[in-house]
Amino acid sequence: MSAAAILPRRNVSRIYALEAKYEFLKLWRIPAFVLPTLGYAPVFYLLFGFAIKGPDRALRAVYLLATYGAFGVIGAALFCLGNGVATERGQGWMLWKRSTPMPTSAYLAAKAAVALAFASILVAVLFTLGATLGGVRLPLATWAELAAVLIAGAIPFCAVGLALGYLAGPNSAPAVINLIYLPASLLSGLWLPIHMLPRVLQNVAVWLPPYHFGQLALRVLGLAREGGSGWVDAAALAATAVAGLAAAAVLMRRDDGRTYG
Amino acid sequence: MRIEPIESKSAPPAELLGAVKRYGAVTALAGVDLRVRRGEVLALLGPNGAGKTTAVQLLLGLLPPDAGTARVFGRDPRRPANRVRLGAMLQISKVPETLRVGEHLRLAASYYPAPLPLAELVAVAGLAGLEERPFGKLSGGQRQRVLFALALAGGPDLLVLDEPTAGLDVETRRSLWTAIRRLADGGRTVLLTTHYLEEADALADRIVLLGGGRILADGTPAEIKARARGRRVRCVTVLPAAELAAWPGVIAARQEGAAVELLTAAVEPLVARLLARDPGLRDLEVSGAGLEEAFLVLTAPAESEVAA
Numbered sequence: 001m002s003a004a005a006i007l008p009r010r011n012v013s014r015i016y017a018l019e020a021k022y023e024f025l026k027l028w029r030i031p032a033f034v035l036p037t038l039g040y041a042p043v044f045y046l047l048f049g050f051a052i053k054g055p056d057r058a059l060r061a062v063y064l065l066a067t068y069g070a071f072g073v074i075g076a077a078l079f080c081l082g083n084g085v086a087t088e089r090g091q092g093w094m095l096w097k098r099s100t101p102m103p104t105s106a107y108l109a110a111k112a113a114v115a116l117a118f119a120s121i122l123v124a125v126l127f128t129l130g131a132t133l134g135g136v137r138l139p140l141a142t143w144a145e146l147a148a149v150l151i152a153g154a155i156p157f158c159a160v161g162l163a164l165g166y167l168a169g170p171n172s173a174p175a176v177i178n179l180i181y182l183p184a185s186l187l188s189g190l191w192l193p194i195h196m197l198p199r200v201l202q203n204v205a206v207w208l209p210p211y212h213f214g215q216l217a218l219r220v221l222g223l224a225r226e227g228g229s230g231w232v233d234a235a236a237l238a239a240t241a242v243a244g245l246a247a248a249a250v251l252m253r254r255d256d257g258r259t260y261g
Numbered sequence: 262m263r264i265e266p267i268e269s270k271s272a273p274p275a276e277l278l279g280a281v282k283r284y285g286a287v288t289a290l291a292g293v294d295l296r297v298r299r300g301e302v303l304a305l306l307g308p309n310g311a312g313k314t315t316a317v318q319l320l321l322g323l324l325p326p327d328a329g330t331a332r333v334f335g336r337d338p339r340r341p342a343n344r345v346r347l348g349a350m351l352q353i354s355k356v357p358e359t360l361r362v363g364e365h366l367r368l369a370a371s372y373y374p375a376p377l378p379l380a381e382l383v384a385v386a387g388l389a390g391l392e393e394r395p396f397g398k399l400s401g402g403q404r405q406r407v408l409f410a411l412a413l414a415g416g417p418d419l420l421v422l423d424e425p426t427a428g429l430d431v432e433t434r435r436s437l438w439t440a441i442r443r444l445a446d447g448g449r450t451v452l453l454t455t456h457y458l459e460e461a462d463a464l465a466d467r468i469v470l471l472g473g474g475r476i477l478a479d480g481t482p483a484e485i486k487a488r489a490r491g492r493r494v495r496c497v498t499v500l501p502a503a504e505l506a507a508w509p510g511v512i513a514a515r516q517e518g519a520a521v522e523l524l525t526a527a528v529e530p531l532v533a534r535l536l537a538r539d540p541g542l543r544d545l546e547v548s549g550a551g552l553e554e555a556f557l558v559l560t561a562p563a564e565s566e567v568a569a
Binding site for chain 2: 019022027029088093098100101103104256
């Protein structure tokens with residue numbers, strides 16, 4: 001006998017919608033979240049993309065649009081999921097949510113949806129800067145394709161963020177995330193073009209998921225490295241998503257019933 | 262056609278059968294049978310570490326039992342959809358602070374098929390006028406009332422309150438008691454945990470005393486008090502309290518200025534021994550123990566019973 005037979009039906013799609021809406025509002029009202037998430041990548045882009053003059057300025061403005069786009073999107077995904085989950089575990093808020101009939105998937109889907117929303121806003125900000133101050137001119141289809149790749153690229157990093165959210169302690173989560181996020185971004189060529197890094201670091205980069213994300217975005221612009229493959233990049237990101245979700249599932253079980261403070 | 266399954270009519274709101282839960286080497290619940298009856302206010306009473314919160318977490322589906330079963334209205338609470346008739350207030354420090362009271366309540370209400378109307382919820386929890394206030398800008402008492410309202414949002418048949426008044430000032434505690442009592446009078450079943458005896462006594466129809474992961478006593482507040490034949494023995498003696506505490510039959514010993522105060526379930530053998538060991542003993546007084554002491558007697562290790 002299903003519960004639906006004895007009780008008035010609740011509107012499950014409404015739970016998903018409201019959960020996402022309030023998750024967004026919750027974060028949108030925290031300047032300490034919004035400013036770094038939407039601010040760092042554009043500031044770096046302004047600085048390295050076209051504030052520094054030089055003959056390669058036009059190329060830089062295009063190239064770094066892809067890599068700082070990837071950098072910013074990864075940050076939005078890792079912090080929305082990782083920091084959000086770690087904090088709410090710590091407060092016991094997640095425990096309360098799990099005592100309600102809310103589907104767990106609604107909680108996680110809301111966080112992922114909000115990460116994608118922040119990724120979309122970030123991409124819009126970067127594109128606006130590129131098209132105006134940076135003088136970047138691209139066919140409309142290329143803009144659209146780059147936006148799609150950048151926003152979709154948030155998904156595997158949402159999975160990683162989720163795992164980090166269950167791995168890190170409530171107070172240490174931001175530090176743990178930054179400790180992984182910032183070096184991995186640098187080594188993956190998201191701050192400086194990969195060919196400017198020492199050869200040995202370039203060899204390390206191919207093992208890092210952000211590298212493949214960056215390359216996938218650069219490929220849209222025809223600026224990916226020689227000898228790479230879009231399929232390999234996509235497969236690496238898919239594997240990252242699967243590994244992140246698997247790790248999160250294991251860590252989630254470990255967290256069952258734990259309370260803090 | 263809607264068919265009401267028999268189990269949902271006869272099944273108790275909450276039930277633990279032989280529930281065992283261990284955390285590593287620590288046994289939080291050592292085979293507990295507990296049945297919450299429809300319409301009653303049941304207080305799970307016990308000191309910290311007695312297993313109260315674990316029992317609640319099993320019933321809310323937050324944890325699976327290692328052995329035995331947990332059921333709510335005859336169903337497995339581990340499935341989210343089986344929790345639609347429950348509402349819980351847990352010991353949590355914070356909820357997202359940038360969301361407003363009304364937003365929190367609307368979201369919580371959306372989880373349930375037959376939620377309380379927002380206006381009613383706000384009135385019952387005493388949150389009128391605070392709907393637009395972010396949670397982070399509320400006082401401690403107001404926050405606790407929001408947590409209470411969140412538990413009530415779904416119009417639950419079973420309300421589970423884990424230490425609902427911990428850390429509250431007297432006034433807020435009293436107003437929460439009134440609200441809980443009113444809900445119970447309205448036909449809702451309430452399961453609450455507390456380590457305040459006063460609270461269990463004031464609210465509960467039935468008290469289940471938990472200690473060391475086992476049920477030590479189960480009865481009305483009056484029965485619980487009667488069962489604990491605890492007595493307080495007070496005297497001025499040269500015997501140090503620390504030594505007396507180790508005597509058989511002594512549940513607690515405390516130095517009170519020149520006097521010592523002893524708690525025991527067996528007065529006569531204790532007094533005889535005291536007089537034998539300290540002929541100069543004076544100001545001997547024996548009095549009935551309060552609920553606080555009754556509680557200590559019931560939760561004391563079994564050896565004190567042997568001595569009795």
